Amino acid sequence: MQQQVYQHTLPNGLTILGEPMPWLESVAFTLMFPGGTAREPHDRIGLAGMTLEMTQRGSGRWSSREVVEELDFLGVDRSSSVSSFYTSISMSAMARVLDTTFEVAAAMVREPHFPEDELEEVRQSALLELSSIEDDPAQKCFVELKRSRFAEPFGRSSLGSVSGIEAVSHEDCVAFHHAHAKPQGAVLSIAGRFDWQDFLKLVDRYLGSWSGGPATHLGDVEPRVGSIHVPHDSQQTHIALAYDSVAYQHPEYYRGRGIVGILSDGMSSRLFTEVREKRGLVYAISASSHSLKNCGSVLCYAGTTSSRAQETLDVTMETIRSISQGIESGELSRLKSRTRTALVMEQESSASRSSQLAYDWITLGRTTTRQEVLSEIEQLTSENLIEHFKNHPPKRWTLVTIGPEPLEFQDEV
């Protein structure tokens, strides 16, 4: 399938990206604008998520319950989320309802009512959601890993904190939205079945008069090392581990990600084989590439019984370090094959392409094509992967464990 990506920037600074996938009947768009947990006041952690929730409690010509009713009536699948630096609204729907669907999304950004009498409901929901991770230690492990690896304000969870959520006022939500939801630094991407010129007119109608200065600048991210243990009365231990790698914008990003693929992509991957299949240490193990601005990390998770947790941690770190001793040709060819397939499969999902376009833009300042990524992947060799690994060895480890006992942890670097 031929890939084409349109690009246009409105006078107000909003960048619009479009990738037609005319073989689909669906269309998906993603609107990312400055916001996010790192821009919350230090005593209002949770404000970004509550503000986003408030925008769907009445916006534009839709009163409180009508926003969700309209979107359900249109058959829209949606996911809104808050990351460290951005707030995102993603929707996918049948192509024929794009106009009204987009109008709702634009109203959430431009004309939220912020009904004061719904703030307490929003606060209750936020507190409940935050408390729910106490019974989900696997998720909690990652929340704690982010918090301990990245200094304030970068390590905040989108779930917020109890004191932050309790302190948020109606004025806080209004002020946060107006201070950050601006077209400069925002990106709107669309993928699937749509007409580019028609879409530009639609965007101009609802977001053309959106205005506001550039997003506030946030400094660089520095990872912190060390380990923390969260006592948990259970026979399971959850292990989350992070170490330095290259970020998405790094010229050798695909080498770093390739190494993570060899470690963790597929049931024949090295971590799965060594830690799960051969030694039967874990029921779950995974590694993934993570970028927070300039700061690249690999994040790992392992879930095991507490009696085998120390061995699991040791074998996991040993397996990661074993990359320097060689990569088999079979590992490399499986990595390439799986990556090629994933790229083609992505072409069958408008939602995947839409969010990837937006992510590329805010991270790289440009879009990437399938051909470009394929070419990066084809150039990987055992030699250049190992060379990359030696130049960017795992270091500055951060460890979080949740379970009955802490583990011995030796960050050798």
Added chain:
Amino acid sequence: MQQQVYQHTLPNGLTILGEPMPWLESVAFTLMFPGGTAREPHDRIGLAGMTLEMTQRGSGRWSSREVVEELDFLGVDRSSSVSSFYTSISMSAMARVLDTTFEVAAAMVREPHFPEDELEEVRQSALLELSSIEDDPAQKCFVELKRSRFAEPFGRSSLGSVSGIEAVSHEDCVAFHHAHAKPQGAVLSIAGRFDWQDFLKLVDRYLGSWSGGPATHLGDVEPRVGSIHVPHDSQQTHIALAYDSVAYQHPEYYRGRGIVGILSDGMSSRLFTEVREKRGLVYAISASSHSLKNCGSVLCYAGTTSSRAQETLDVTMETIRSISQGIESGELSRLKSRTRTALVMEQESSASRSSQLAYDWITLGRTTTRQEVLSEIEQLTSENLIEHFKNHPPKRWTLVTIGPEPLEFQDEV
């Protein structure tokens, strides 16, 4: 998009179904054959899952690690699973690697090596996976709900039991596979990019000589009522609830499912609105239709803080019963719109269509078309939904709670 479904039955009894989706580059197939937890010996609970795991430890011309290595090399996404009555192998891949991918799947069924020296690894993995649900009370709630709602052998979890997993021998795996993995009562479905005649030849080559008598008959399923409480030291309470509804093969199934949609489909659904948005009682609430042979149920889940758990249960049951008092026209139109969209979206996923074809066949003995389901949905009215609800009111409730305290539970029927 025009929908066409092919059907063919081999002399050995295997039914083959195919739905071309030539606008995709991927293809997906699902092979379901008799097996499942309900056919395990009563003192070998966990055997079905362990047997399935053993089939990918060497099959046909692939030795132990080569099965997963080959599938990773082919870029195959796969999911194998065990339900109450069937074992399923599902794979999706690029169309050009269909032949080898299918050969691997067929080898897992026809020529598993069952390497004796890998049984202990498989047992360890099974025990770890079973123990992991102790730290996942939301999942554990459903395991316990199934166990308490359905009598032996129907309520078993595919995760097995500790004593069952510990008792499984190599001979048990071999015997279970040979006793149940047979073409009569099995179905193979394919959807996506493929040529039907070529696929039939492929199936004939690898499964044409598969033989064996019909699957053993299992009696009808009767739901059990009552409540159980699993003490859990936490400030959260997890509530799982089941009550009678109509099964998938019932002529009024889409009315029953429509009512569940009004209760739980979308953010404007009744349970979401009443229990989460208006009263702020839960962080999660959902209801879904469930069929186990002749036995239809609605399964609900609610997660909340323990201090509000009793109110959550009461309001949830009250909201379910409120259907008899009326359905608003907006609720009905949103239900229809969301269902229509979901049906079209399904046409963009070969994996979804493939598994739906197989499920329809084993449950209904035929396939259903999008047009047929659409027509069922269009015929729904507030009147016939309420009439259905009154004829099939919620009754024979089963409740499972996991949390610090049990709840008061009044099954009024």
